[in-house]
Amino acid sequence: KAGVTQTPRYLIKTRGQQVTLSCSPISGHRSVSWYQQTPGQGLQFLFEYFSETQRNKGNFPGRFSGRQFSNSRSEMNVSTLELGDSALYLCASSLGPRVGVYEQYFGPGTRLTVT
């Protein structure tokens, strides 16, 4: 079975621009979560989608948004990019939303650099 894939893998943007990142979950997985990883900060939760509905949202500004499509693929969008948005963005998929019941499988991440 193919793993979680994310595109693009690397991205360089300028302050003020917007960006869209894509995540394709493992086949059959319906839950997708997004995390931001920065050096020394661990993984900070952005949001979770299940069956095209946002079930949970972390403490990020409204510039960060996402959606999920009927095939469970998910996108996240960041508008008006700031230098501090430079990070590795990871998505994780699982069969369902129940933490501890369904294991999360991470994608390779998208490395976003804002200049």
Add this chain to the structure above:
Amino acid sequence: GENVEQHPSTLSVQEGDSAVIKCTYSDSASNYFPWYKQELGKRPQLIIDIRSNVGEKKDQRIAVTLNKTAKHFSLHITETQPEDSAVYFCAPYPPGNNRLAFGKGNQVVVIP
């Protein structure tokens, strides 16, 4: 929200020795305690987890122990090998938040 701390931030061990890293959490309602391993340039992967009704779980060279009273759980790696060098994240799960609360990670370096 859940406050998670991992100590030590960096641990260096000689190959063959044991390594122990600790995760302290604040929410007493947390009931699921996983450890993730992230090698340099790679994605995090679940390596072991434990539930609140179990005190210890082993899987070959790794084990996790839970102390619910003190609100901490630890990852034990025996007979360390160079491939154990990685950042290890704990992510206790408080049901009220409905999401994993990742710590900032422990860097483990195994010296050959």
